Amino acid sequence: MEAKKDSISNLSLIFCLLLSGLPMVQGEERSDNYAIEKLVIGTTNQVEDINVNDNTFTTYLETLLTKSLIRVDQSGNFVPALAESWETDDAEVWTFHLAKDATWHDGVPVTAEDIKFSLEYLPEKLGGSNWNIIESVQAPDNQTLVIDLDSPDGNFLTNLLMLRTLPKHIFENVADPKKFNEPKSAIGCGPYKFMDFDKAAGLLRFQAYDGYYEGRPAVKEIDIRMFKNEDAMMMALLKGEIDAIYIYSGGISYYNVPQIIESEELGYILIENTGVPAALWMNQDKEPYDDVRFREALSYAIDYEELVTLFTAGYGRTPTAGFIPDGSLNYVETRELSFNSTQAMNLLNETGMVDVDGDGLRELADGNKFQPQILVKSDSVRTAEILKKYMNSVGLDAQIKVTDGSGFWEIVDAKGHEMFISRTTPWGMMMEAGYATGYMDTRSNGWPMVDDQEFIELVDSLLASFSDEETARLARSVQEYYARELPAIALYWNDYVQPYNKKYQGYVADPIHGILSYETLFGLHPA
Template identity: 40%
Template structure:
């Protein structure tokens, strides 16, 4: 090689190094828009049904017919349009053109299969789709769903039905045990790539063929932490761009430690769910006695819960349960602590200390103890359980704490109904399920954490299920909140705010969807990775 050629080659190499020249493959990696999310959701498998928290993320992989947007409005998703017939008993949906991640076309057969399969095979959908009789494909892009009776709130309940590919699931007899990666195939904005349980890394890649267009994020990486403190340290150091926990922001008690930190910004929104509530099993004595529930309500330190559990990002709730942000919210009496009322009612009911050991007994003088179940996956619930135990024991009611992980909690409250008392939140979607306005949590015929079979309540719910005229619905929903306040089947403990931190130096354009938080579709088409 001539000295001139060597000189030119060396010059090009030096210029390339100085300019950062890289191969096309490396250039692609350099420009990859990666969004890293920290979470304490205890994801253990890729089963979209048996692993509650991985199931939350199925919205990344699988679309629904409709979705819920700002203000609880229903938006078309895979359904371009719909109409009702037979006074609301039959729903006809027209589908848009879309395809699954494996390239196969999504058709009405997939939608009909999904509805029928979930009702038959997955227990929670027997509540979500309680009034569905059958679904059938009319043609490739038209599906008909037949209900047993009119259901005015049907679309809201349909918003948790992610469409499954029939060719993947039709031979799966036990969906709660299906952990093949094929179980993650959907048509949604992201494609499942990998889950490493040992390292706590869960990865999704953008679906380049998504019907709305390719998302503005190429790759989502969830880093799973065992506690909030480690996750927050990663956020402060810039190792994650934001945090995520379904229907919840960050633990309010640690927000103060983040305020003023460089490059940290916050989205703060009113929670349309109830942050924490005390649920009575209303078919178990003495929790089936209204006056006993009222007595407990006056023993609770609502102002302390708002101050110390929610760190001031909350207010004392009303007895009517439904938070203020809902369209047909009705002002009911504010809950308050009054130990004189508690003691007077308990004495009148015959709950007194018969043997001088300091604890109130049953009216027949046998020992009385209440089990208080709570979820260990939500730190506020664990702290709150100690406060409530203290408050109830201050009036002589003995309490045994019953810590449960989320699957066990759901088994006890959703199916077995063996609880006395329980602490749990409601989600925004959950508030709207069944007939809406928390009815699914109360009605024993649905999920029914309060296990209520009170005919007065059920008559209002049945009327609400059928009613489509807005003014009549308003009237029924007002009656509903009045009966919640009067009967206290469950006691809201505080109404709070959701605080969502993120690294403003690394990301912008996050949109807080009222149902899915920052991982709703709105984010994926507005986000900017810096």
């Protein structure tokens, strides 16, 4: 244990040394004029309400309006946000030292009590397994925050990346933040303040906050224009009506890339996707999804090369059974997923699923009719239809159930699904112990309800690991577990395309929020 303490202490020292050398943007060093008066960004992500529970609005809340204790830079390193520095001796008690000059957009100072309130209020009102590990939060003074976990967690900083810091003086009297859609709900402490949301017009407006403690950003106003479909958005980009396109943890269709290449006015950033753009998740609490032979049979029934062609125009990659995309930290090569209908049918035969009545469709081993259900949101119907075709070809009478976004997640959260299709985000792959464990582990999101002892021990060992070598070894074991047990099947891997108009330069993508990065907000400039 002493070796682990020494390792953590060394990490803390490195953090402090790194932080002391980070350049901070100071207001007095910047011109009185903004480099850019207005930046117009197009998106197909839709905002329904300006509250802290709207998934799309919280993207802008996290990037523009407020700040967590830390953030990641373009290289994926943890760097200061509201916390100027932090330390821990054991990965269980974490102490953060806050910036002294930060204020909310109404001028009230940001204090450690606000962060304490946020960490206690949000889990109570919105839920979320990311904060279950917190035992207590203390604010001994305005600039010091102490978070005590119920067990060591070397990956705890990752959770803090998505903290929606709230002003206590506003939210302490809000009983239900899901229904709090007044402009005050968007008061934050970030470089931009909320100006307006015109739902009918599909327009969000943000303006630089003059009192921002780290100085003035490069752009005075940022407008987010929401489009119903990608074709209309691309047309607006080609006409110069928008300056860039932004889709959280995603990009435009590869079929639109030739238009960008042919245009002299447009460029693009190719961003390595450490998330899985589409995966099939199976609920192991239900039969026959609890049988690894059935899950393996599904893995062989899928034509991955066809999916790569259909959904990435051939620019994507065939995934491996280890689920974690190549290019991820501590990636190891496992079995490449491949289409083999004969193998799929042999495995299904082994489970006892055969065609009893001669209609070409398999019944369960007990002779009962079997219609596996694929749950999808409306934007994934095409993927579901193709998977249904694959399953039909090996004798499975797959059915598709389509719901809206809220209905979809209600079913998944209640573990009422058999199978569903959903992506993972880069941050999602990092949560809990990293390496998609937050999605898999039944103690966290638990989409496939993985709760066997071997996996739980791997997750707990990863959380307790303080050395790079041990983490790499455990990461390999996790990927080998996924490859053997197949709790989820990645359908393809990709990198995503973020286009922009070349009249502005300085777009920098970070691994979490893409081009809506701190570096873009402060470094963008006319070409």
